[in-house]
Amino acid sequence: MRRYAPILLALSLTACSNGGGAKSGGAVAVTATDTACTLGRTDLAAGKTTFDVKNTGKDVTEVYVYGEKDTVLAEKENIGPGLSASFVADLPAGTYEVACKPGQKGDGIRTSIHVTGSGGATAKAADRDVEFQSHDFAWTGLETFTAKAGETIKFEMENDGPAQHEFEVFDADGTALGEIGPTDKGKDGEVTLTFAKSGSYAYKCGIADHEARGMVGTFQVS
Ligand SMILES: [Cu+2]
Structure with missing residues (x-):
């Protein structure tokens, strides 16, 4: 652990000097329909982010956050029509994809998200x-x-x-x-x-x- 400390410090200093853009926190609203997957925002600060999913479609859906090679970093399954559900992703800086999967199958409807700053469990x-x-x-x-x-x-x-x-x-x-x-x-x-x-x-x-x-x-x- 000790040998990582200087790197983490450097990252957090960088994040501070970048200003407030990445700091805008709060939950990310995800509106899932049978044909669309709309995110309230796609620029996130590193660390824990709550995704509030609302399924306004007619099909059961699920939502995934994918990293490299489609590694699943967070997900919520079995969100019925008209229902809402939340999940938390603890993401380090990087680019990821959020996928809604109407019918709970296939590659899903994907949107790229960008995470900046320091923190995140999978870092x-x-x-x-x-x-x-x-x-x-x-x-x-x-x-x-x-x-x-x-x-x-x-x-x-x-x-x-x-x-x-x-x-x-x-x-x-x-x-x-x-x-x-x-x-x-x-x-x-x-x-x-x-x-x-x-x-x-x-x-x-x-x-x-x-x-x-x-x-x-x-x-x-x-
Ligand atoms: Cu199996």
Whole structure:
């Protein structure tokens, strides 16, 4: 940790000298219809931002924040017609895409967002990488996985298929931490997560009935 301190200091000084533009805070309104995904603003300050989603369409929708290679940094699923839902993304400086997915499928309707300043949970470099495989209907390589509180882990999943699979992680309170989104057979997916608290964390595949078929598990953070 110590060796990063000078870099973080430099970034925060830069952010201050850039003026107030990136500081405009508050929630980002996302209006999702069956054919559009409109964001209240696309310039965000680094750190935690709440996305307030309103689904004014006729279809169930979901909203994702994607990083590089479509890494899922935050998401909210199952937002019914006429309903609202909120989620928080803790983003470091960079360019991302917000996608609404009417019908909860496909690549979604995407808008680029720009984040400036210092902060954001996923800015941390991973302490270690964990590679594992998914297949129908289980994962291989996580059997003995444990972590220490405060650790940042980069999970790299290779999907041996044949079906698409996901890897969703929840903390001891049941809060979604992040996920590797739907990954096709033969493809790789990754997500970097920081485990702030100790406890029993759960993971599952959110596709169709895969959880009921056994794609669910837990690991301990001590
Ligand atoms: Cu699956």
